[in-house]
Amino acid sequence: MPAHQVKNSDQASDGRSRSPPPACRAGAEGEEMTEKETDPLARFGLDSIGLRWTLKDIAAKRSWIINQQHVAQLIDLGLVEMREDIPYLTIAGQNTVWRN
Numbered sequence: 001m002p003a004h005q006v007k008n009s010d011q012a013s014d015g016r017s018r019s020p021p022p023a024c025r026a027g028a029e030g031e032e033m034t035e036k037e038t039d040p041l042a043r044f045g046l047d048s049i050g051l052r053w054t055l056k057d058i059a060a061k062r063s064w065i066i067n068q069q070h071v072a073q074l075i076d077l078g079l080v081e082m083r084e085d086i087p088y089l090t091i092a093g094q095n096t097v098w099r100n
Helices: 022-038 047-059 068-076 091-097
Strands: 080-083 086-089
Touching (some): 047 086, 068 080
8 A cells, every 4th residue: 555545444455345244234134123023012112111011010910000901912912811810921921021
């Protein structure tokens, strides 16, 4: 490299661009889409906050505070099941409630 040229940090020593390979860029974007697709509550927008709290109330056995309307929605989604009139989380419900 001639002394008067300044090396760009985005260029390799041979002058080519150092951007990550397309597969790496696609992987990061794909992960975000996969998370949205696998989250059963994502389609509910802000209502998903209340649904998550209901899942946490069920997990903590706080039966006096559980929103019964949410329980019906969560049963339809397969996240909660009723046993002897007591709501319990399914495996899918456990995975959803403890997701970040």
